Amino acid sequence: MAPLPVITGLGFITSIGNDRASVLRSLRELRHGFEPFVFLGNPRIPVKVAGTIKGFSFPTIHSRDWRWPAGYTIEREAARSLAPHGVYATCALEQALADAGLVRADLTDGATGLFCASAGSTLLLASHINQMYAVRGERGDPMGIASSIAGTLNFNLAAHFKIAGAVCGFVSACASSSHALGYAMDEIRLGRQQRMLVVGAEDMNTESVLPFASLRALSTNPDPATASRPFDQKRDGFVGTGGAVALVVEADTLARRRGARIYAELIGWGQAGDGHSVAISHPEGAGLREAMRRALADAQVAPAEIDYVNAHATSTPAGDRSEALALHAIFREGARPRVSSTKALTGHGLSLAGAMETAFCALAIAEKFIPGAAHLSEPDPVCAGLDLPRTSLDQAPRMVLKNSSGFGGSNVCHVLRSPS
Amino acid sequence: MEPSASTAPTSPVPPADPEERIRQLPPEAQAAYRRFRSTGDPVALDPLIFAILEYFAPRTPARPIAEEPGAALLIDNLGFDSLAITEIVFFTEEVFDIRISNEEILRVRSLDDLRTFIRAKVASRPAG
Numbered sequence: 001m002a003p004l005p006v007i008t009g010l011g012f013i014t015s016i017g018n019d020r021a022s023v024l025r026s027l028r029e030l031r032h033g034f035e036p037f038v039f040l041g042n043p044r045i046p047v048k049v050a051g052t053i054k055g056f057s058f059p060t061i062h063s064r065d066w067r068w069p070a071g072y073t074i075e076r077e078a079a080r081s082l083a084p085h086g087v088y089a090t091c092a093l094e095q096a097l098a099d100a101g102l103v104r105a106d107l108t109d110g111a112t113g114l115f116c117a118s119a120g121s122t123l124l125l126a127s128h129i130n131q132m133y134a135v136r137g138e139r140g141d142p143m144g145i146a147s148s149i150a151g152t153l154n155f156n157l158a159a160h161f162k163i164a165g166a167v168c169g170f171v172s173a174c175a176s177s178s179h180a181l182g183y184a185m186d187e188i189r190l191g192r193q194q195r196m197l198v199v200g201a202e203d204m205n206t207e208s209v210l211p212f213a214s215l216r217a218l219s220t221n222p223d224p225a226t227a228s229r230p231f232d233q234k235r236d237g238f239v240g241t242g243g244a245v246a247l248v249v250e251a252d253t254l255a256r257r258r259g260a261r262i263y264a265e266l267i268g269w270g271q272a273g274d275g276h277s278v279a280i281s282h283p284e285g286a287g288l289r290e291a292m293r294r295a296l297a298d299a300q301v302a303p304a305e306i307d308y309v310n311a312h313a314t315s316t317p318a319g320d321r322s323e324a325l326a327l328h329a330i331f332r333e334g335a336r337p338r339v340s341s342t343k344a345l346t347g348h349g350l351s352l353a354g355a356m357e358t359a360f361c362a363l364a365i366a367e368k369f370i371p372g373a374a375h376l377s378e379p380d381p382v383c384a385g386l387d388l389p390r391t392s393l394d395q396a397p398r399m400v401l402k403n404s405s406g407f408g409g410s411n412v413c414h415v416l417r418s419p420s
Numbered sequence: 421m422e423p424s425a426s427t428a429p430t431s432p433v434p435p436a437d438p439e440e441r442i443r444q445l446p447p448e449a450q451a452a453y454r455r456f457r458s459t460g461d462p463v464a465l466d467p468l469i470f471a472i473l474e475y476f477a478p479r480t481p482a483r484p485i486a487e488e489p490g491a492a493l494l495i496d497n498l499g500f501d502s503l504a505i506t507e508i509v510f511f512t513e514e515v516f517d518i519r520i521s522n523e524e525i526l527r528v529r530s531l532d533d534l535r536t537f538i539r540a541k542v543a544s545r546p547a548g
Binding site for chain 1: 444475476477478479480501503504506507510513514519
């Protein structure tokens with residue numbers, strides 16, 4: 001029988017909290033992580049809100065000027081090639097390792113791999129390329145590439161945490177870290193690795209968020225309390241966020257042997273493409289529907305067994321509608337799970353989103369609650385029949401489905417189960 | 421006419437301001453730089469050189485680099501690695517608007533080597 005991947009450690013640097021306890025409180029009490037944000041100091045920009053990361057400071061592009069919360073030690077040796085989201089990720093990974101009862105020396109024997117997801121750092125990439133233009137290509141920052149391109153996260157974390165197992169980065173936009181998690185599950189199920197570290201992260205700055213305004217994908221609602229309202233009739237776009245979340249995933253035999261706490265079992269995943277548009281969801285959620293079907297099949301679970309769906313829903317008019325239709329197509333004939341999108345609280349973490357929200361699902365299973373659909377006032381009629389609880393519920397979900405979708409119509413779903 | 425594939429775009433941004441670059445360093449290092457700019461005396465640069473080394477040291481030095489003997493080797497004694505040295509080269513090129521070749525880098529092994537090298541390099545740069 002194939003090894004069963006289980007989640008044994010979580011680390012959070014998010015807009016709703018920089019540790020497990022804060023995140024848990026925010027999810028239970030539906031506290032959002034949004035603040036007014038003036039992009040480029042320009043009040044004419046209509047996007048006014050962001051899911052800010054508190055306790056960190058990146059006033060310049062130079063890592064010596066950066067600050068992070070007390071308790072984390074990042075030597076210059078490591079910091080010099082990091083992007084801001086690499087700093088978030090280092091902190092999140094340290095948290096996750098401590099949570100799993102592991103130390104760095106446990107990671108170096110080749111049995112532990114590392115799969116990461118980020119879009120790279122557009123801030124640092126732009127800075128380095130502008131520098132190259134300025135000196136007409138005659139010199140450049142030696143860390144310019146390693147700190148900025150997509151892959152910076154795995155380059156850095158693999159080196160600094162001395163990972164000798166499988167190392168890879170995943171790039172499928174907002175489905176990236178869900179892909180990383182899915183393939184990490186397979187590494188364990190195929191017996192190639194005993195343990196996988198999965199890390200999703202993104203910068204939280206103008207350069208990472210504002211370009212989505214050109215796509216008219218960002219909310220222009222200036223009120224932090226309602227700007228992100230997935231599935232609401234008045235939703236008008238997503239609120240950007242960054243941060244990092246790390247998950248420790250292990251073969252259940254290893255986890256049980258060493259007496260690790262198991263948050264949740266990862267019992268199946270599936271993916272499917274829309275084959276439709278580079279940036280817009282299939283109007284009926286065709287790819288997402290198929291990805292859910294495949295994940296449930298992989299998990300050998302019937303739709304009626306799912307207690308909670310953590311939706312991808314970002315609060316865009318088109319995307320939420322597609323997902324609602326896909327959910328209707330899968331959950332029929334008495335299958336009626338609770339559904340919410342925690343992006344109402346965090347904002348949309350892009351490459352980070354899948355890992356962050358899977359970690360929320362693991363917390364929900366372990367702490368026996370279901371996160372509510374925050375900021376939902378008038379549900380879109382297309383959601384009629386979906387069970388969208390307005391508050392978090394003290395109900396223990398046994399089986400949870402997590403949805404993710406990214407550019408190009410890339411859809412990934414995971415099924416988590418309460419540990420047996 | 422379309423530019424050929426080998427034609428690089430011209431710079432859309434102005435060159436970096438050295439004052440902007442040294443703003444990251446301690447006040448005494450910035451003062452040393454300004455003293456050098458006004459007097460042209462490379463000997464004035466020592467506090468700046470030590471500050472640059474401490475700024476780019478891969479690990480926090482056990483004691484101030486200014487207290488290390490001049491014969492201390494950057495890699496073997498002070499914990500520098502080749503990445504940190506390329507960073508120092510880049511920073512120095514930026515601040516003094518000079519060019520440092522790979523061959524020149526390889527000849528710099530100790531603190532004294534570095535000090536002598538930078539003094540000679542900035543003294544030989546074109547006026548203005």
